[in-house]
Amino acid sequence: MFRLYGSHGSASVLPHIVLEEVGAAYTFVPVDISGDARDPEYLKLNPHGRVPTLVHDGQVIIETAAIAMYLADLHPRAGLAPKLDARARGPYVQWMVYLTNTWQETMLAYFYSDRLSTDPMDAPRIKAKAGQKLDAVLRIVDAGLGKSKYLSGDAVTTADLFLFMLAGWHPTELKPIGAYANIARVRDAVAMRPAVQRTMTLNQAA
């Protein structure tokens, strides 16, 4: 049994989709991330007070990408991660890491620009720079996809589910995600998946 701590519409969407995709039994535990205060019990699980956090058989795992890869590897029949010796494993690991430490991080810099300087006056400049970087990052992902069906080949993986989540956060005031045609194509393909639609309904319901 898995316990996923999250907040609807946040980074917990990715592990939430993966749990639905693999058909695992799980409980979703809502965490209020709207202010700075955090339940001390939650901080024991995730000292950053951020979401998501997964608890599985008493073991605590944090970090969106790590949780998604862990769940996919535990459920190989769902086919959401290439096998260790498969050629697609390299690009798969590459994109999981790139999406978490570059695309996701740049978005966090954009949304939380006020946290990146001691001077609040810096926030607009940090946000503007993060917006520019986001465009560069998206162009790299788009070119990396090229004509490939999904990020690591012909089969959908957690990397594509990750892409779907991040594309859904894309700030409306920036160049639209449709400007990155390959990203939009993969996002649209992932959006059609029943498990993704179920998860999005669950995330909207709360």
Ligand SMILES: N[C@@H](CCC(=O)N[C@@H](CS)C(=O)NCC(=O)O)C(=O)O
């Ligand atoms: N690298 C972390 C980032 C998680 C993260 O920043 N989550 C956001 C929601 S999308 C959060 O918890 N924000 C609340 C806060 O930072 O106070 C991960 O991927 O798990």
